[in-house]
Amino acid sequence: MIAFFSSGPxxxxxxxxxxxxxxxxxxxxxxxxxxxxxxxxxxxxxxxVGGSAAFLLGIPQLVGFVGAGILAAGVMExxxxxxxxxxxxxxxxxxxxxxxxxxxxxYLDTQRAGTSNAAISVLFGSLFAIDAxxxxxxxxxxxxxxxxxxxxFRWFLIDSLSQDLASVRGVxxxxxGILFLVALALAVELSALTIGxxxxxxxxxxxxxxxxxxxxxxxxxxxxxxxxxVGSTWLGILMSFESYGWSGGAHSWPVSFCIVLVAVxxxxxxxxxxxxxxxxxxxxxxxx
Amino acid sequence: xxSSFLINTWITASIVAVVAGLVGFFVVLRGSSFLAHAVPHGxxxxxxxxxxxxxxxxxxxxxxxxxxxxxxxxLGRRGRNDVVIALALVLMLASGALFLSLGNQYSAEVxxxxxxxxxxxxxxxxxxxxxxxxxxxxxxxxxxxxLLLASxxxxxxxxxxxxxxxxxxxxxxxxxxxxxxxxxxxGALLMFSLLVGPPAAARLFSPDPLRAIxxxxxxxxxxxWFSIAAAYLSSLPVGFFxxxxxxxxxxxxxxxxxxxxxxxxxx
Numbered sequence: 001m002i003a004f005f006s007s008g009p010x011x012x013x014x015x016x017x018x019x020x021x022x023x024x025x026x027x028x029x030x031x032x033x034x035x036x037x038x039x040x041x042x043x044x045x046x047x048x049v050g051g052s053a054a055f056l057l058g059i060p061q062l063v064g065f066v067g068a069g070i071l072a073a074g075v076m077e078x079x080x081x082x083x084x085x086x087x088x089x090x091x092x093x094x095x096x097x098x099x100x101x102x103x104x105x106x107y108l109d110t111q112r113a114g115t116s117n118a119a120i121s122v123l124f125g126s127l128f129a130i131d132a133x134x135x136x137x138x139x140x141x142x143x144x145x146x147x148x149x150x151x152x153f154r155w156f157l158i159d160s161l162s163q164d165l166a167s168v169r170g171v172x173x174x175x176x177g178i179l180f181l182v183a184l185a186l187a188v189e190l191s192a193l194t195i196g197x198x199x200x201x202x203x204x205x206x207x208x209x210x211x212x213x214x215x216x217x218x219x220x221x222x223x224x225x226x227x228x229x230v231g232s233t234w235l236g237i238l239m240s241f242e243s244y245g246w247s248g249g250a251h252s253w254p255v256s257f258c259i260v261l262v263a264v265x266x267x268x269x270x271x272x273x274x275x276x277x278x279x280x281x282x283x284x285x286x287x288x
Numbered sequence: 289x290x291s292s293f294l295i296n297t298w299i300t301a302s303i304v305a306v307v308a309g310l311v312g313f314f315v316v317l318r319g320s321s322f323l324a325h326a327v328p329h330g331x332x333x334x335x336x337x338x339x340x341x342x343x344x345x346x347x348x349x350x351x352x353x354x355x356x357x358x359x360x361x362x363l364g365r366r367g368r369n370d371v372v373i374a375l376a377l378v379l380m381l382a383s384g385a386l387f388l389s390l391g392n393q394y395s396a397e398v399x400x401x402x403x404x405x406x407x408x409x410x411x412x413x414x415x416x417x418x419x420x421x422x423x424x425x426x427x428x429x430x431x432x433x434x435l436l437l438a439s440x441x442x443x444x445x446x447x448x449x450x451x452x453x454x455x456x457x458x459x460x461x462x463x464x465x466x467x468x469x470x471x472x473x474x475g476a477l478l479m480f481s482l483l484v485g486p487p488a489a490a491r492l493f494s495p496d497p498l499r500a501i502x503x504x505x506x507x508x509x510x511x512x513w514f515s516i517a518a519a520y521l522s523s524l525p526v527g528f529f530x531x532x533x534x535x536x537x538x539x540x541x542x543x544x545x546x547x548x549x550x551x552x553x554x555x
Contacts, residue, residue, distance in 0.1 A: 037370040038322045041377070089488045092321035093538045096481025100531025103478065107525045196385075202378040209371045254389050260382035264375050 010241060013127035013255070016138055017233040020191045021203055023142045025229035026149055027187040028208030029222050030180065033160040037205050039076065039181070040188055042091055044200040046072040046098040047189045052105035062134045062193050066141065069185035069192075072098065077178050127237060127255045130193075138190060145186035152179055157218060196256050203229055206263035210270035232263040296414055297473065297516060303421040304470040305482070305512040309505030310428055311466045312487035313497070314459060318439045322370060323360065323460065325480040326377040328467045330356030332476035333384035340391040346416050349468045356380055357460035365453060413472065420469040427462050435459065436497060474512075478527035485534025486511055492541035507537055 031040050050068025054061045075094060149156065159166040159176045166173050191200035211224035236259030243253040315324045331349040338348025356376055364372040428435070438445040438455040446452055463483075470479050486507035490500045515529035 032371060035370055037374040041322075041325075041374055088319045088321045089316060089484060092325070092480070092484040093488065093535055095325075096478070096485060096531045097535040099478055099481065100528045100535075103475070103525045103531075104528040107528075201374050202382070205371055205374045206378075209375070254382075254385050257382040257386040257389075260378050264379050267375055 009128045009130075010237065012130055012132055012135075013237050014234065016130055016135065017127055017237060017259075018230050019138060019142050020187075020193075021207070021229035021233040022226045023145050023187045024191045024200070024203040025207045025211075025225035026146060026222055027183050028204040028229075029211065029218065029225050030149070030156050030160055031184060031204060032208045032212055033218070034180070036184070037201070038088070038091060040184055040204050041201040042076075042095045042098075043069050043072055043181075043185050043188045044192045044204075045095065045102070047185075047192045048102045049098050049105065050189075051192070052102050052109060055109045056105055060134060060137075062137055062189075065189040065192055066186065069189040070182060073178075073181035073185040077181055127259075128240075134193075138193075141186050141190055145183050145190075148179055148183040148186075152176065156180055202260040202263045203233070206267045207232065210267040213267075213270045214273055228266050229263070232266055233259055235262045236260075294516075294520070296411060298513075300414065300417050300469075300473050301512045301516055302509060303417060304473055305508040306505050307421050307424045307466045308470065308479070308482045309486055309490075309508035310425060310501060311462055312483040312508070313490070313501050313504050314428070314435060314439055315463065315483050316487045316491060317436075317497075318459070320459075320463075321480070321484050322373050323357070324463060324483045326360065326373050326380075327353050327357050327460075327464050328471060328476040328479045329377050329384070330380040330464070331467050331471045333380040333387065335471065335476075336384045336387035336391065340387045345472075346413060346468065349471055350420075350465070352380065353464035353468050354461055357464040358457055361453075361456045361460045417469045417472075420465050424462055424466050424469070427458075427465075431455075431458060473526075474530055475527045478530055481531040481534045482508060482511065485531075485538050489534075489537040489541035492538075492545040511537065 028040075031037060047065040047069045050064035050066070050071075051061050052064075053068070054064025057064075072094075076091065155166070155171050155176045156179075158169060158171055159173060159180075163173055166176070188200055188204060191203045207225040207227075207229035208221070210228050211221040214224055215221050237255060239258040239262070240253050240255035243258070312324075315321065331353040334348035334350070334352025335345040336348075337352070338345045341348075360373050360376045363376075434445065434450045435455055435458070437448070438450055438452045439459075442452045445455070466483070467476075467479055470482070474482055487500070487504040490504035490507055493503055494500045511530060511533035514533050515526050518524075518529045519526035
């Protein structure tokens with residue numbers, strides 16, 4: 001245990017992981033309420049386009065991730081089809097093309113010496129391999145994402161529950177949609193950097209979905225989600241650190257896998273609370 | 289380009305395209321792009337796990353894809369479908385990462401599982417692919433009418449005694465099988481774009497399913513053939529061309545749709 005806390009990479013992983021898990025959980029509650037899990041996952045994967053391009057250009061990975069994420073969020077809002085089914089297909093097409101570009105950039109990356117692990121690093125990330133110099137940028141972007149959610153909290157809330165109600169109450173629905181996607185992109189790209197583009201969906205959705213199964217009050221749900229997210233991250237990091245001896249001593253388990261495992265287990269556990277509170281859940285379903 | 293070592297690739301890719309065009313039509317109709325995106329990730333995890341245990345990757349892919357698809361549909365039966373899909377997806381992907389790290393595989397192999405590989409098909413793996421392809425096509429043809437009704441008008445299907453939940457599970461299994469046979473060629477991440485792109489484009493050209501389905505299969509074949517040729521000539525990854533072709537087709541479909549609906553209706 002002493003070795004755990006005195007290890008430099010672990011300290012950095014705990015710090016960055018906590019920040020990212022908290023921001024993801026905060027934004028995640030609204031993502032689940034707005035039923036935008038697919039968009040959240042798509043933004044994470046599309047960030048990988050930027051991540052793989054950044055490898056190619058030799059610029060910091062975080063810059064590539066965030067740039068591509070914001071750009072993708074803008075395109076999604078621009079396409080912004082109201083009908084749900086059209087949105088499903090349009091997201092699918094844009095998303096597919098983004099993945100194809102990722103394949104191209106990653107291939108070009110692997111052609112160059114010294115970056116043969118680009119595919120694994122971009123897609124699966126590793127909390128233990130974070131460059132300490134990106135820390136100020138991570139803190140700054142986390143603050144921006146939190147600020148957006150806190151300042152426009154009421155807009156997001158009303159708009160998530162009912163768009164009709166929101167327009168009646170004078171909330172600019174379109175602007176709210178854009179603001180939310182920007183906050184979502186920031187949160188998702190930050191977690192994409194730490195636990196990998198493809199797995200960042202776990203930190204976004206699992207804590208928030210678990211919290212929303214436990215309570216129907218949004219403020220409380222956010223607090224629970226942050227607790228679950230940060231807890232999963234810490235447990236996952238500890239598990240990965242301790243797992244070195246578990247599989248014959250040759251490897252430790254990937255930190256991304258450990259965090260995802262704990263987060264999904266938390267979601268499944270939250271289901272036990274559901275039968276106890278069936279009444280509450282029915283009310284929640286009606287609100288959603 | 290048509291030399292003996294590439295023949296298997298051409299045959300497999302054509303089977304993949306026919307199955308993707310047919311199954312993808314229902315993916316677009318049912319609005320289940322997210323499911324079509326998630327299931328291949330299960331196949332990826334299965335392939336990684338099977339390689340770790342020294343089993344045939346196709347077997348691992350089949351078990352994980354079918355298990356994942358049926359699990360998602362069953363768990364998502366009540367309420368939050370998208371949350372369940374998202375979580376199943378990350379769990380399967382994370383397992384894939386774990387298996388790969390335990391098995392000490394090279395990143396090149398990960399890359400080919402995720403993004404496909406032109407020369408990934410050996411003669412011995414051709415047989416299961418052909419069998420799986422025939423099973424998929426037959427399954428869709430046999431259940432064509434109830435599947436169509438349950439996709440478009442679930443309430444009416446239920447009134448006629450068709451179990452919509454049973455149809456969802458049935459369809460999820462078909463998607464899983466289609467995915468299993470295509471991952472070796474197209475790759476886990478990009479299979480999804482072949483399942484959505486050509487059918488979505490075909491539906492813009494014709495709303496009639498009996499015309500849109502053949503059109504969708506044709507589009508998928510064109511995309512796959514173009515991709516193999518382009519990948520062979522440029523030595524860039526085949527998945528990139530598959531997604532590019534699908535997106536271009538869809539853009540063409542949108543353009544055609546805009547023009548054809550703007551035209552004044554004659555009498």
